[in-house]
Amino acid sequence: MGTLKQSIEMSIQNIKGNKMRSFLTTLGIIIGVTAVIALITIVKGVSDNVMGQFESLGAGKLMVSVAGTSLKTGLSESDLAKIEKINNVSGISPTISTTSKASRNGEVDDVSVEGKNGTYFINNNNIISGRPLTQAEMAGDVYTCVIDMDCAKRFFFGENPIGKKIRVGGYTYTVVGLEDGNSNLMSEMMVSSNDGGSIKIPYRNALKMTESSNVNSLEVYVKDTNFTSQVVDDLEKILNQAFNDNDDSYTVINMESLLDTMKSMQDMMTTMLAGIASIALLVGGIGIMNMMLVSVTERTKEIGLRKALGAEPMKIQMQFLIESIFLSMIGGIIGVALGLLISYAAATMIGIDFVIQPGAIALGVGFSAAIGIIFGWVPAKKASELNPIDALRSE
Amino acid sequence: MKKEILTMKNIVKEYVMGDEVSRVLKNVDLTVEEGEFLAILGPSGSGKSTLMNIIGCLDVPTSGEYTLSGRLIANQDEKSLAQIRSKEIGFIFQSFHLLQRQTALENVELPMIYANVKEKERKERAMQMLEKVGLKDKMDHYPNQMSGGQQQRVAIARAIVNNPTILLADEPTGALDQKTGAQVMELFHELNNEGRCIIMITHDVNIAKHASRIVRILDGNISEGVVEDA
Incomplete structure (x- = not known):
């Protein structure tokens, strides 16, 4: 025109x-x-x-953080067993966390040590190199670990850590996997971070190390996310029971509702x-x-x-x-x-x-x-x- | 017998200003035939501009019948008036009214844009018209690079480019000196000899004398008449 x-x-x-x-x-x-x-x-x-x-933490996951009361500082084995039996829960992964000295070739530094079970590694895959810990390695007396990037930088600078050895809490561990710690914002917020980074070891080994069975951090995996709120209700009932109805003593974070x-x-x-x-x-x-x-x-x-x-x-x-x-x-x-x-x-x-x-x-x-x-x-x-x-x- | 292209019967134009009604045109009767060169002569305030506006379909009369090319101009909306102007009227103004930011060629093209002429044909026709008025070599010049006489000739080229029924000129030499004014009049004669109808509005008897017929307008009344030298 x-x-x-x-x-x-x-x-x-x-x-x-x-x-x-x-x-x-x-x-x-x-x-x-x-x-x-x-x-x-x-x-x-x-x-x-x-x-x-946040999304990398996955949907269908509830994170429980326990402060405990003066009488009871964490969840006991029997509490965990009850939680695992909640309807629609596919598995739970308690975390035993502590700080320990780690050393390799004369380098010594504090690291965060987290004891994780096999269920954890099934539900969380942040491994960027190597492999996660397997269910078989949880049975006990197996000293393998997964380390994060900070730890790799601190102790294995310039080398591939996979297959290398590191001493933690008096035992020599073989590094089998390297995980991308940065993507796991939530666990970094919950676990006090140390200069030496963090090391994930089999649950039983951590129990032995801390000589306690008090669990302060727990992930609960939900089967069908349509019923997440139902699971949360049941979970809170058990937690209330465990801590004498003191609901300040624990926090349940529903990743989905947070998202x-x-x-x-x-x-x-x-x-x-x-x-x-x-x-x-x-x-x-x-x-x-x-x-x-x-x-x-x-x-x-x-x-x-x-x-x-x-x-x-x-x-x-x-x-x-x-x-x-x-x-x-x-x-x-x-x-x-x-x-x-x-x-x-x-x-x-x-x-x-x-x-x-x-x-x-x-x-x-x-x-x-x-x-x-x-x-x-x-x-x-x-x-x-x-x-x-x-x-x-x-x- | 020549064909009448314009007839006015009992044309009245009134303007309302507040409570006052001023009657600018009083029962004007006028007939213009094909190929005529008519001058409408009158002093300022005589109503000649109003008459020109009505002839040029820029305005409509308050009452009376105005027929242009067999079409009754009354109760037309703005759009149809614009279309009539585009087809029937070629305006020439005292102060040329060229668009300063456009070249001579573009100025001549302008009326064809509103007549929906295709671009290529526009260029060709505009060039022909500029050649006709003797300004072919100035087609890329802007108005401010041309003399008054040249600008008026561009305006004339623009007025005739759509081949209108009537060339309507309002004091066409008013802004020109005598010599260039005479050149413009010469061009008018030339166009008239080709059979084009020209209506020229002026207050200048000497300019009016160029026309083949003169009507006088005074206080809104029109009188057919031979010019007596004042």
Whole structure:
């Protein structure tokens, strides 16, 4: 359509003819779109990162942390047996944790020692090299271990730790697996971290080491996640029994509900920030409207002439509308580019993955086009309604 | 017998300003035939601009009948008036009214855009028209790079490019010196000789004399008449 092309050309001419004014007008849109894109991308990136860490812990998992009471400091074997028998529980993995000296080739440092059973390794696979501990190794008197990255760096710097030996708590252990400790945010929060990193050893060995059977940390695996809340209820009943109805003495963390809460928080956060950034877009839109109104006034005579030459009101309106859409779209595109650049820089700085959010881009471009239409409408309508006689006469 | 292309019967135009009604045109009767070169002569405030606006379909009369090319111009909405102007009227203004940011060629193309002429044909026709007014070598010039006479010739090229029924000129020499004004009049004669109907509005008797027929307008009344030198 010739008119459309002509309208676009005329818009470009007019925008070019008023470079400074056009730039300042567009600036509002640029800032608005940049803010929306950057905020959405950064917030989404950060929360995806955190959520990813939580998700890696897996669904269908309940984490029990026990503070105990002064009479009873942890869960006993019989408590654990009861928990294991709860309907719909596929298995439990108690953790015996302690701190011990570890040494290798004269290097000595404190490490966190965690005794884990076979069920743990079935339900948690963070092994990045080697293998997890097997059920067979749990039987006793087998001295194999899985170490985390910190431990590998501390004691095996520059070598492959798999198959190497390390002394922990008076026994020599063979490293069979290396796990990615960083992904396991939750257990890092729960277990006091030591400089030497953490070592996972068979449960029985840890029991022997601590000479106690008090368990303070426990993972419960749920078979059917539809009934997780039922399991939580049963679990809390047993825990209440064990600790004399003192429900301050333990905490049950349901990973799923935690994830749900975080997801809705993330959505809320994104919406809120986008909302705030939209105010900048609104202000930008008003700027565009202002410029278009000035433009219509300045070009009254031109509008009159066009009408005299046979331009229908609709065509005049289209021309001004296209100009306003064009102006805000340019701002939108620059804003998207700038927003992505900023979020890329931010992602690199924070150390998270930079993921382009197509939704945010669509929102930025769509929003700016919409602003062009909404705030260009009134000036365009005004232009189209000018009386050609008065318009031609105006100075 | 020549065909009548424009007839006005009892045209009245009133403007309402507050409580006051001012009657600018009072029962104007006018007939223009094919190929005529008509001058409408009158001092300022005589109603000649209003008459021009009505002839040019920029405005509609309060009462009376105006027929242009066999079509009754009344109760038309803005859109149809624009379409009529696009097809029937070629405007020439005292102050040229060229778009300053567009070249001579683009200015001449403008009316064809609104008549939905294809781009290629627009260029060709615009070039032909510029050649006709003797400005082929200036087609890439902007209005501010041209003299007043040249600008008015661009405006004339623009006015005739859609091949309108009537060339409507409002004080076409008003902003020009005598010499360039005469050149424009020469061009008018040329176009008239080709059979184009020209209606020229002016207050200048000497310019009006170029026309083959003169009507005088005074206080909204029109009188057919031979010019007596004042």
